[in-house]
Amino acid sequence: xxxxxxxxxxxxxxxxxxxxxxxxxxxxxxxxxxxxxxxxxxxxxxxxxxxxxxxxxxxxxxxxxxxxxxxxxxxxxxxxxxxxxxxxxxxxxxxxxxxxxxxxxxxxxxxxxxxxxxxxxxxxxxxxxxxxxxxxxxxxxxxxxxxxxxxxxxxxxxxxxxxxxxxxxxxxxxxxxxxxxxxxxxxxxxxxxxxxxxxxxxxxxxxxxxxxxxxxxxxxxxxxxxxxxxxxxxxxxxxxxxxxxxxxxxxxxxxxxxxxxxxxxxxxxxxxxxxxxxxxxxxxxxxxxxxxxxxxxxxxxxxxxxxxxxxxx
Numbered sequence: 001x002x003x004x005x006x007x008x009x010x011x012x013x014x015x016x017x018x019x020x021x022x023x024x025x026x027x028x029x030x031x032x033x034x035x036x037x038x039x040x041x042x043x044x045x046x047x048x049x050x051x052x053x054x055x056x057x058x059x060x061x062x063x064x065x066x067x068x069x070x071x072x073x074x075x076x077x078x079x080x081x082x083x084x085x086x087x088x089x090x091x092x093x094x095x096x097x098x099x100x101x102x103x104x105x106x107x108x109x110x111x112x113x114x115x116x117x118x119x120x121x122x123x124x125x126x127x128x129x130x131x132x133x134x135x136x137x138x139x140x141x142x143x144x145x146x147x148x149x150x151x152x153x154x155x156x157x158x159x160x161x162x163x164x165x166x167x168x169x170x171x172x173x174x175x176x177x178x179x180x181x182x183x184x185x186x187x188x189x190x191x192x193x194x195x196x197x198x199x200x201x202x203x204x205x206x207x208x209x210x211x212x213x214x215x216x217x218x219x220x221x222x223x224x225x226x227x228x229x230x231x232x233x234x235x236x237x238x239x240x241x242x243x244x245x246x247x248x249x250x251x252x253x254x255x256x257x258x259x260x261x262x263x264x265x266x267x268x269x270x271x272x273x274x275x276x277x278x279x280x281x282x283x284x285x286x287x288x289x290x291x292x293x294x295x296x297x298x299x300x301x302x303x304x305x306x307x308x309x310x311x312x313x
Contacts, residue, residue, distance in 0.1 A: 023300040024291060026121050027074070031287045033115070034078045039280035041092055042248035043170050045234040046217030050168075052076035052290060053213050054160035054201075061200040062156070067306035070297040075128030075153045076160060077290055082112025082129065094171035109133055110142050121300070123307055127151035132158050137191040151308070155194040159185065159201050162193070167214050169230045171249075178205065178214060218286055224266045226252055233266055236283050246273035248280070 038044050055076030059069040083091060086108055090101045097105065112129040116122040131145060131154035138146035150158075166181035182205055189195040204210060216222050217234045224233035226247035233245050233254060241258040245266060251273050254266040294303075 023121075024295065026119070027295070027300065028287060028291050030074075030078055030081075030119065030121060030125065031291060032282055033084070034081050035282050035287060037080050037083045039282070040084075040088065042229070042232045043168070045223055045232060047164055047168065048077045048080070049218060049286060049290070050164045050213050050216065051079060051157065051160045054163060054210070055157050057204055057209060058156050058160060058197065058201050061204050062197060064152075065306060067298045067302045068152075070294040071124060071303045071306060072128075072153050072156050073290070074294050074303075075125045076157050078112075078125045079128050079132045079157050079161060080108065080112070081115055081125075082108035082110065084115070085111040106133070106141050121304075124300070124303055127307075128153045128157050130154075132161060134158070135192050136194055139191075150194075155197055159193050159198055163201070163210075164214075171229075174230065175215070178210060218283075218289075221264075224254070224264075226250060226254070227268060228252060234283075235264055237285055239264060244269070244273075244277070246277050248278055251278055253277070 034048055038048050052073050053076075056069060056073035059072040064072065086105060090097065090104050093101065109130045109132065113126055116126050116129060128151070130142070131151050134140035134143065134145040134150045134154060135158075136147050136150070136155075138144050140150075163181050163185065166184060167175045167178060169175045182202060185193055185198055185201070189198055212220075215231060218237065221235050221237070221239075223231040224235060224245070225231045226233055226249065229247050229249040229252075232247050232249050235245065235256065239245070239256055241256055241264070243256045245254050245256060246252065247254070253269040253271040253273050255269050257265045257267050259265070
């Protein structure tokens with residue numbers, strides 16, 4: 001299914017598409033590019049959505065404008081775009097990376113920036129894509145920027161990306177508790193993380209709102225666990241009892257179940273999925289929802305206008 005057919009009305013034929021509708025098409029195309037990265041790794045199910053939600057909430061808590069909040073949420077979804085250029089042998093390696101592999105992973109911010117080079121909306125997200133691994137102490141990458149040299153959007157997303165990485169499962173470990181992840185962030189204020197923004201993140205955590213995002217792949221939809229691989233099973237708003245879902249790590253098959261109160265779960269079928277069942281399929285409804293949420297705040301033109309002076313257009 002191509003993006004034009006999948007996203008329905010945004011890609012309906014128009015003799016002369018309205019400027020706003022064309023902008024939605026362009027934005028949706030960015031989101032699908034980003035989703036392709038997540039689709040490669042069964043252990044990052046929901047990572048882009050979670051980072052985008054954390055970033056949106058943190059930007060709100062920090063008092064940013066509506067245009068800035070929308071821009072940060074979009075950047076949060078797109079931050080790892082450059083990982084599309086990382087070989088599977090490195091991106092999906094279950095054990096510790098060697099120094100050469102680490103250097104390869106460190107190229108993804110610049111790869112992402114290059115991928116965006118000719119996109120009409122590049123200016124909206126390039127600062128986040130390129131700088132979300134920079135650090136206030138200047139020891140980040142790719143450019144070794146420090147403190148206020150790092151774009152605000154990237155400073156917001158850096159906290160959210162690290163928090164999600166720590167609280168999510170990987171092949172070699174389970175996700176750590178929220179409090180443990182917050183303690184690590186707290187120990188790295190002013191070095192790895194922006195002190196003021198981290199303070200706002202701690203305030204968010206105190207409200208309990210983060211708990212409704214950790215371990216989820218969409219609003220109100222927790223990841224389900226494969227008995228072999230852990231939380232790798234992604235359900236969607238369209239998932240229904242009786243549907244089949246497969247672990248994209250081991251291929252194990254599961255049937256979706258529901259409790260009398262309507263909560264969805266899974267039970268193993270004992271059957272392995274074939275090639276068609278294991279083929280990644282973009283969650284178009286999720287992508288459409290994130291796009292709609294962002295542009296409902298302010299028009300894309302206003303988001304672009306909110307970019308700091310000197311940011312390349």
